[in-house]
Amino acid sequence: MMKKQHWAALQKVYLCLIFSFLYVPIAVMMVFSFNDSKSRTIFTGFTFRWYESLFHNEMILEALGLSLVVAFASASIATVLGVLAAIGISGMKKRTQSAVNTISYLPVVNPEIITGVSLMMLFVVYVNFAHWLNTNPAVPDFLKFLPENVFGFGTLLIAHITFCVPYVIFNVTPKLRQMDVRMYEAALDLGCNPKQAFFKVVLPELMPAILSAFLISLTYSIDDFIISYFSCGTLQTLPIAIYSMTRKRVSPEINALSTIMFVVILCIILISNALESRSYRKKRVKD
Numbered sequence: 001m002m003k004k005q006h007w008a009a010l011q012k013v014y015l016c017l018i019f020s021f022l023y024v025p026i027a028v029m030m031v032f033s034f035n036d037s038k039s040r041t042i043f044t045g046f047t048f049r050w051y052e053s054l055f056h057n058e059m060i061l062e063a064l065g066l067s068l069v070v071a072f073a074s075a076s077i078a079t080v081l082g083v084l085a086a087i088g089i090s091g092m093k094k095r096t097q098s099a100v101n102t103i104s105y106l107p108v109v110n111p112e113i114i115t116g117v118s119l120m121m122l123f124v125v126y127v128n129f130a131h132w133l134n135t136n137p138a139v140p141d142f143l144k145f146l147p148e149n150v151f152g153f154g155t156l157l158i159a160h161i162t163f164c165v166p167y168v169i170f171n172v173t174p175k176l177r178q179m180d181v182r183m184y185e186a187a188l189d190l191g192c193n194p195k196q197a198f199f200k201v202v203l204p205e206l207m208p209a210i211l212s213a214f215l216i217s218l219t220y221s222i223d224d225f226i227i228s229y230f231s232c233g234t235l236q237t238l239p240i241a242i243y244s245m246t247r248k249r250v251s252p253e254i255n256a257l258s259t260i261m262f263v264v265i266l267c268i269i270l271i272s273n274a275l276e277s278r279s280y281r282k283k284r285v286k287d
Contacts, residue, residue: 004192006116006254026262028155029258030259033050033051033106033252033258033259034046034048034257035252038252039137047215050227050251050252050255051256051260053256054082054253059236060238060241060253060254060257063236063238064238064257065239066153066236066237066238067222067237067238067239068222069155069239070156070160071217071222072218074157074221075164075214075217075221076214077157078160078161078167078168078217079164079168079210079213079214079217080096081161081168082164082166082168082169082171082172082213082215084170084204085104085169086172086176087202088171088198089173090173101173103284104166105166105170105186107163107165107166108163108166108167108170112163112224112226112227113226115162115163115227116226116227116228116231117230118164119158119159120230120231123150123231125145126150127149127151129146130146130147130148130150131148133146134146136165144156151231151232152232152234153235155231155232155233156228156233158231159228159230159231160221160224160228163220163224163227164217164220167213167220168210168213168216168217169211171210171213171216172210173208175205175206175209176206179202179205179206182195183201183205187200187201208276208279215268215269215272217262222261223239224237224239225237225239238257
């Protein structure tokens with residue numbers, strides 16, 4: 001009995017240590033976002049001036065705006081592509097499905113530096129080809145239509161979609177495996193065409209996984225630095241802007257911005273979990 005009590009106490013201590021390791025640094029950052037001075041070690045007084053200064057810092061706001069636009073656009077496109085890919089993969093034969101899943105998993109385990117450099121090289125090859133096509137006198141004029149200065153929003157968006165799609169596939173695929181195929185077949189038997197059966201039966205079943213995949217893609221896109229650094233051209237996303245500021249010194253404005261982002265993401269996760277829990281309870285009541 002005493003051993004069980006000691007073991008339970010040890011488990012609680014271990015759990016507290018893990019959560020402390022994860023969240024104490026965030027709590028310290030949030031506290032120092034209200035610090036009256038720029039000191040990173042001594043709290044001299046409470047103030048909101050860093051939050052006020054943040055909303056007047058054009059560089060940070062532009063970088064944040066770009067990151068949000070790219071994140072929402074890439075997460076939306078990647079979610080659509082990933083869901084369609086997951087449905088297509090689920091309809092393949094087992095051997096083909098296994099091979100495609102392995103290929104899809106490679107970008108997830110691949111180091112970001114390799115993905116970033118390879119995408120940059122791909123864009124460079126395209127730029128060289130476009131330049132050759134547009135300047136070669138042997139090429140007819142009607143073929144000289146490819147733009148050469150592509151590094152910017154387009155390459156950044158393509159890069160983010162590229163690394164987000166595998167996360168969507170691996171979030172949606174397990175839900176597809178759990179879904180009862182007979183529900184889809186029953187919908188067809190009851191008069192639905194394949195399109196109606198998909199939107200009325202399959203999509204509602206996949207929606208929790210789709211929402212989770214979208215949020216993961218959104219978070220990874222906002223957080224990404226390495227791949228963005230190699231594909232953004234002269235643009236600056238928020239992580240790149242923060243990196244350029246840390247070369248000198250971390251401004252308390254960054255603490256304020258990080259606090260706001262943490263609170264917003266926490267609220268999104270809590271709302272998502274609450275909605276999912278509510279739908280699960282409704283489903284249990286119906287059953």
